[in-house]
Amino acid sequence: MNTIQSNKVKLHGFNNLTKTVSFNMYDICYTKTPADRQAYIEYIDEQYNAERLTQILTTVTEIIGATILNVAKQDYDPQGASVTILVSEYPTYNASHDTKSASPGPLPDTVVAHLDKSHLTVHTYPEYHPYEGISTFRADIDVSTCGEISPLKALNYLIHSFDADIMTIDYRVRGFTRDFTGHKLFIDHKIDSIQNFIPEHIRMMYNMIDVNVYQENIFHTKCKLKGFDLDNYLFGYTKDELHRGEAKMIAKKVKKEMDEIFYGTNVAEAMFNLEEYDESL
Known part of the structure; x- marks a missing residue:
């Protein structure tokens, strides 16, 4: 994709736009026994x-140039964790980074930022399926900033911090700021897709769907891993330890779980053909 360059806009006072990235990832696993399931959750x-x-969120604050408050x-x-970090303005300068370009961010590095x-x-x-053996780990991350930089610059690092089979990424710009003449600005940088901020080698690994509402500055991208x-x-074990028929049945369950999460709906059994999984086994 071509990099989109934009000139800085002269603002009247602080940039009051609120920019939020919601990064949602899923890791799918098949756990053969209740003991395997418990071991996976503990892992x-x-x-x-x-x-x-x-530690992950602290590095994100470094990437976007913020101060932790x-x-x-x-x-x-029995499982799960939460972290919330409040950050404030932290002006930094690094001429090697253009904070307005639609391109993958550093992994990690510091960029120009003025946040509050x-x-x-x-x-x-x-979580886990009650009897099918499927276990699913989900992580939801929100990065919300005010100021010049888009939190999309942290997306590259977040993707590399998790081993995701499915990713759902939302980006929204809310509110307005004013230029020097008092004219309202509802977005201060050009963007046509979240995919512009994902490295090409990552994009090649996933099937991707975009749903964008440009009038509302809402951008949505869903990603499902291609390779299986x-x-x-x-x-706790490998496919070589399984009977071929059992391996095909497990593959069917895993692929069904991934498709249902990706498309956001329950998938009928009739849609699945066990022969589809021969090559992956």
Whole structure:
């Protein structure tokens, strides 16, 4: 995709636009026994506990050039964690970055930013199917900023921080600011797709769907991993340890879970053909 360049707009006072990125990811796993399921949930809780999530969000604040004011973090019983970070204005300067370009952000680095009344949050939701053996880990991250920079600059880092089978990304610009003449501005940078902020090698790995409402400055992108290797979805064993028929049935369940999350609807069994999974096994 071509990089979109835009000149800085002379503003009257502070930039009052609120820009929010909502990054939602899913990791799918097949757990053969209740013990496997419990072990998977414990593994996820360890990998993405409140301390690790705080480290991820702290790096995001560095990428967008913010100062941390307050951190609230919490692990939950039986599973899950939450972190909220309040940040404020922190002016920095690095001429090597154009904060208005539609291109992937650093991984990680510091960029020009003037932020105030901003926050970052993350919540995790490990869960499982009651009897089908499917376990799903979901993480929801919101990065909301006021000022010149778009929080989309942190998207590249967030994608690399999670091993996502499905990603749903929303970006919205709210409110208005004024230019030097008093004319209202409802967006201060050009954007036609969230995909512009995702590196090409990542875009090639996913099937992607865009739904954008340009009049309302609302942008939505859904991503589903293209490649399928059953070994990546088994916890504690490999497909070589399974009977071929069992492997095909597990692959069917995993693919069904991914399609239902991606399309946002329950998928009828009739849509699935076990022969589709031969190549991946």
